[in-house]
Amino acid sequence: MIVKIIALAIQLNAILILSTSAQLIVDGKSEYTIYSSPAATETERYAAQELQQYLHEISGVQLPITQEPQPKTIYVGFQGAPKALSNGLTPTEFGKEEYIIREQNGALLIAGGEPRGTLYGTIGFLQDHLGCRWYSKDVITTPKQTTISIKGLNDRQAPAFEYREPWYREAYDTEFALHNRLNPSGVPLPMSKGGSFIMYPFVHTFNNLVPIEQYHEENPEYFALVDGVRTDKHFGGQLCLTNPDVLRIATETVMQWIKDHPEADVFSIDQNDGFGFCECEPCAAIDKSEGSQSGTVLHFVNQIADVVAKKHPDIQLQTLAYVYSEVPPKTMKPRPNVTIRMCHYDYCNAHAIGQCPDHQRFVTRLEGWSAITDSITIWDYYTDFRHYLIPYPNFESMINHPRFYAERNCTGLFAQGSNVRQQGGGEFSALRAWVFAQLMWNPHQDGWALVHEFVDAVYGPSAPYIRDYIALAHNAVKGEENLFRIFTDPTTMKFLTPEFIHASEALFIKAEAAAQNNPDLLKRVELAHLPIHYARLYFYTVGGTSYLSKEEMPKVLDSFMRITAEHKIKQLAERGGPTVIADFTQKVKEAPEFVTDWWIVGPFGNKDRIGFDHVYLPEQRFEPDRFFEGIDYELISWRPYKNERTGYIDFAALIQPNEEAVAYAYRRFDLEEAAEIEIGLGSNDGFKLWLNGNIILSKKTSRVAEPNQELITLPMRKGPNEVLIKIEQLGGGWGFYFTKR
Ligand SMILES: [Zn+2]
Ligand SMILES: [Zn+2]
Incomplete structure (x- = not known):
């Protein structure tokens, strides 16, 4: 209804x-x-x-x-x-x-x-x-x-942009898109209602141009040479862009597309997703002299554009400036019939361009492209692709970027938002769809006023609490140190403290109470509440009992499952975490008990990884009063530590210097009877584990820590048992999870 x-x-x-x-x-x-x-x-x-x-x-x-x-x-x-x-x-x-x-x-x-x-x-x-x-x-x-x-x-x-597409389920409702004057390529408006801006094919088209399954067996030289091997990857594998046969086949394909798709506004000649550009001699020579892999891309696309221009002077082509081709070439210029689809890829999302220095690299590149073409369309990213449902306070980017791009004469904006378009559910995705639609038409409107207008109209009596939540979240990410990006782990999002989550939870409880007499409104408020449920459950899986207690967990999990089912939300991430609901809920239900109180000491040297096997004094016996010689002759000693926030013992945050190092954690377990104790260990990076002075397991590895990467049985004796863990740091994160299964 x-x-x-x-x-x-x-x-x-x-x-x-x-x-x-x-x-x-x-x-x-x-x-x-x-x-x-x-x-x-x-x-x-x-x-x-x-x-x-x-x-x-x-x-x-x-x-x-x-x-x-x-x-x-x-x-x-x-x-x-x-x-x-x-x-x-x-x-x-x-x-x-x-x-x-x-x-x-x-x-x-x-x-x-x-x-x-x-x-x-x-x-x-x-x-x-x-x-x-x-x-x-x-x-x-x-x-x-x-x-x-x-x-x-x-x-x-x-409109400020000739192409306007926010990637949210709500934006693909034809009536919504039409009345908010969007022209999405993903689900085009029918011609009887004005039609859409059509890209054919949508994106990442190298495999459409020269299909690997068709050509690889006989002509591996058509495909990118990577580390001395011609790639056979379907996606993430690229073409050899200086091979004349590749150019011929691709040109013929594009000419055929033009014939078959008169409805298209632009034809995409786009590199596939990921890396894997060609390193053969002719390709490498162009890229070297142009100072960027955009050199070979443009060299290739321009040649097709010349052929197209002769037969179809009004047809426009486009190509990505993305991942390895984001940097503009030194001397080449795109032909007038080539649009550059520039990606604002993996920059800070907490703050808008101009609000923090993290975007400067992008701004410089955009200026570089602007100097050589006046046809640039933008692909921008507005979600955490590992956790579509996590609270993601990036309204500043949503509000300010359309104006920034319009002022630089960009011709289109694709806003890749929370969640795949078929199912929705990312934080405030309906709000984002509407605000983006408004700003894509006219980016000079007051974006925060649009946000508040939407909240008041859509949440009615619950609106004051929703407004407070939005303000709470956005105030919590002010300051450069609160940066987060598009592949972010919630444990690294500084604003997601237990205090923030509890304050947000309290606001949503009030918002739901205010909606009790209106079932449709209550449904909308519950959907807005979903990211807080998700955050609490996620932290619960990594030992965050201060976010969600064992007693409260079943109730929150029930709400989460009911709301996701009601709103037909099935996918939680593009990659990098549980992507489907069932895997996530399983993880919540099976969340182990985390041991979070340890004695810790470090750092000890690990130059050239010698620290991994070097026997430092803490390996001989536990002496809490003793001083050791750490890196740079620093005197260090054991100190007790307990993580109140999650189950992760985060050496990177606790121990300095945090590079080329090893550190130790020690704990005593007192048993009334001897027993085989099942534990789980997750480490970043390699580790050694001792029980009562005997080595149990040693693993030289480089990885991100997750709970229960190793499942180990510890034969503990009656009385005191000593567990010692050594963790090495090879760069990036550094720490471990220890669970009792
Ligand atoms: Zn090549
Ligand atoms: Zn920032």
Whole structure:
């Protein structure tokens, strides 16, 4: 069921001067008709119907749609409009989505370019001048008005970006996309409703151009030479871009695409995902002289572009500046018919470009590309791809980036948001879909005002608590030290403290209480609450009992499973953690007991990894009062430590210097009877484990620690037992998990 929330009082800026000559509706009555020319396109006819339907909802008046102009007429489309009204303007002077809304002598023109201008003008009239909002599939507002003036209207608009696609499930609802003037390639709008901006194929197309399964066996030289071997990887494997046969096959394929897909706005010649560029001599020579792998990419794409330009001068191609090709080339320039799809990949997401120095590398690269082309479209990233459901306070990026890109004349924005588009569920994904849609059309709006407008309209009586949560989260990530990126482990997100989680939980409990009498609202509030449930459960799996106690866990897990099922959320991550719900809930249910109180000492030297086998004094016996000689003759000694936050003993945070080092952890277990104790160990990086002075297990490895990477049985005796662990640091994280199974 569609719930329409009616805002009873709404302030409208545009229609203040009332005059009898240009009153569309007076006291619930109207003399106007809607004119739709016999020559109108299907989209323009649809625009006239939209206008009729929503004017009826707003005012209760049904204006007839006619093909006979009357003195008091709304002309939908340029066809048939009097010259005085159209002021000499013609559709050809308008961009594909550009429109004008103009009143003259009581007649109104709503018209624009082909194919979507007139339709978007109608939506612009309803939204900007009559206050309609399409916040989501379920929350639409049509403010009631019994008198509507159109006097003096003169509003010409075009979107800031020709391509606008936020990657959220909510944004792919056709009615939502249409009414928020998005033109997604992922789920295109039908041509009868104006169509979309179509990329063919969508992205990562090297394998579409020269399929590895078709050519690899006979012609391995078509594919990238990586570490001396021609790659046979389907994805992540790239092409040899200087091979003339590869160019020939790819060019033929592109020419065929152009023939087969007249609906496409742009054709993608994109490297596959990941690394794996070609290192053969001719490829390497170009990349070396251009100072970037974008050299071979552009060398290749430009040659195809030249062939295409001869036969199809209006066709545009695009190629990625991504991972290894993000740096612009030194001397080459993209051809005029080549768009660069630049990726803002793996930078700080807590702060927007301009708010912290982490983005400077990207800004420099974007400036470099801007110097050699005026056709740049942006692919930006707005979620944690390891944990789609984790609280992710990055509204500053959402709010500021569209304006930043528009000011640099970028032509499109793809905002890859929380969760795959089929299922939704990332934090505030409906809010993000709507705010992005607004800012992609006009990025000069006040983004925080849009956020608050959405929260108030969609969460009603629960809105104050949701606003407080948003403020709490965003205040918690101010400051450069709170940076997080798009592949982030929640244990490294500094703002996710137990205090933050408990304060957020309290706000959502109040928000849910305020929604008790409205089942639809309660569902929306519960979905907003989901990231806090997810965070608590995630921390529980790594020993974070201060986030969620054993007693509370079943209740939170039940809520989590119910909400994800109700909202058809199935996938939790792209990679790097449990990606499906069942694996995650299993992990929660089987979460072991973590041992988090240890004596620790370090660092001892590990230059050239000699520390791994060197017998330092702590290996001989546990002497809590003794001083040892650490790195750089530093005097160090045992100290007791207990992690209150999670089960992870984080040497990287506890011990300095945190490089080329080993450190020890010691603990006593007192048993009343001898027993075989099952334990789990996870380490970053290699480790040695002793029980009562006897080595139990030694493993030289380099890895990220996860609970229970090693399952070990410790034969403990009656009385005191001594466990000693040595962990080496090879770079990055450094620490261990110790569990009792
Ligand atoms: Zn090559
Ligand atoms: Zn930052």
